[in-house]
Each structure stands twice: as structure tokens, then as C-alpha cells.
């Protein structure tokens with residue numbers, strides 16, 4: 367297993383939900399974290415050694431934000447070993463919707479945002495020799511079982527992006543994983559009529575899985591990690 371000490375991990379969507387739980391878990395276990403958030407002034411994790419935390423602006427809708435966040439992380443810590451793309455939205459976009467504005471927005475946040483951060487971070491991840499990219503996709507990126515077509519399209523695309531990164535970075539030690547949960551108890555899942563919150567996956571448990579993914583050596587790798595909170599037909 368790779369030691370967390372001295373390893374620098376960027377996390378988007380670190381303000382809330384899954385990204386926040388991952389940031390807290392990684393900091394507690396000794397990683398150095400670069401938290402990408404839309405409002406850096408509003409972000410705080412009490413009791414953290416400031417030498418192991420950078421809080422930087424990242425808004426997926428701002429094309430310049432990704433390279434700026436990567437550059438600031440590399441300048442502050444001198445290396446980047448991991449990237450967790452957790453920022454995302456789930457605006458309802460149906461096949462029959464004439465207005466493509468919401469589709470463009472969800473595509474930009476859920477797909478082009480991660481793509482831009484990966485593109486900027488890749489040279490640093492390759493230089494690490496054990497670079498890791500973890501894309502928080504969804505079981506909606508593996509099967510379709512609700513009308514939110516736009517969300518599913520973006521999550522399938524994020525799985526495809528993960529596999530592209532695996533192909534591209536493998537020879538330089540970069541490994542990529544798509545994490546695909548079902549319902550996770552966060553603001554995004556909200557009060558669901560389908561499943562009570564205490565029967566959803568907890569973000570803290572996903573954070574343990576992500577921590578493990580970040581510590582596995584180059585020779586023990588997981589391309590897709592499907593996480594169920596309930597029985598499904600196939601996955």
C-alpha cells in the first residue's frame with residue numbers, strides 16, 4: 367500500500383457531501399489535500415494542519431478555473447499525486463426537453479469540468495509515478511432506470527473518460543477509477559420517496575473506499591467500483 371504521507375490529492379466538490387467526506391477522511395489519515403470549491407472563503411475544516419491543506423477556487427463552469435487550481439496546487443506543494451472529481455449536479459433533463467440549456471449546464475459541470483482538471487493535472491500525475499484519478503460517477507453511469515437522461519448521459523461519459531485516462535496514463539503509473547454509487551445520503555439525493563436516508567450509502571463509507579483506492583499500488587487496480595445500497599437486477 368502507498369503511504370498517505372507526502373501525497374497530494376486534489377478534490378473537487380469538497381464543500382459538501384461526498385467530496386467533503388473524502389477531504390475530511392484523507393486529511394485525517396495523513397494526505398495533503400487541495401480542496402477545489404466555489405467559495406473558498408466559506409470553507410473550513412477545524413483542527414487541520416494548515417501545511418496539509420490548500421483551499422482554492424474551482425467552478426466547473428469557468429474554463430480557466432481548472433488550470434488555475436492545478437497550477438496553484440503544484441506551486442504550493444511541488445507535486446500532485448491524486449485527483450478526485452466529486453463536484454457534480456443532477457439537474458433533471460429529459461429526452462423530450464426542447465430547452466437544451468440545462469443539458470449544456472450538466473454536461474459542463476459533470477463531464478467537461480473533470481476533463482479540464484484531468485488535462486491540466488496529467489503531467490503532474492505522470493511525474494508522480496503513482497498518479498491516481500478517481501471520478502465519482504454513479505450507477506446512473508452503468509444502467510438507466512429513471513427519466514433523468516441528461517444525468518445518466520454525463521455519468522456514462524464520466525466512466526468513458528475514466529477508461530480513456532487509464533489508457534493514456536498507464537505506462538507512466540497513472541491509474542484511474544470510476545466510483546459508481548447508487549443513493550448516497552447527501553443534499554443531492556434529498557428526501558427520496560424510494561429509499562430512507564439511513565438505508566442509503568453514507569458519504570463517510572464512500573470516503574473509506576476512495577482512501578483505499580488512493581493507497582493501492584500500481585499493480586492492484588480497480589477500473590470501476592460499483593457501490594450498492596440496495597439490491598438491483600444486475601449491478
Ligand SMILES: NC(=O)c1ccc[n+]([C@@H]2O[C@H](COP(=O)([O-])OP(=O)(O)OC[C@H]3O[C@@H](n4cnc5c(N)ncnc54)[C@H](OP(=O)(O)O)[C@@H]3O)[C@@H](O)[C@H]2O)c1
Pocket residue numbers: 378379380381382383384385403404405424425426427451452453454455456475502503504505546547548549550551552553554555
Ligand atoms: N448523492 C447521491 O446519491 C449520488 C449518487 C451517485 C453519484 N453521486 C455523485 O457524487 C458527486 C457528489 O455528489 P453529492 O451527493 O456529494 O452532491 P452534493 O451534496 O449536492 O454536493 C455537490 C458538490 O458539487 C459542487 N458543485 C456543484 N456545482 C459546481 C460547479 N459548477 N463547480 C464546482 N463545484 C460544483 C458543490 O459545491 P457548492 O457547495 O458550491 O454547491 C458541492 O460541493 C456528484 O458527482 C454526484 O453526481 C451522488
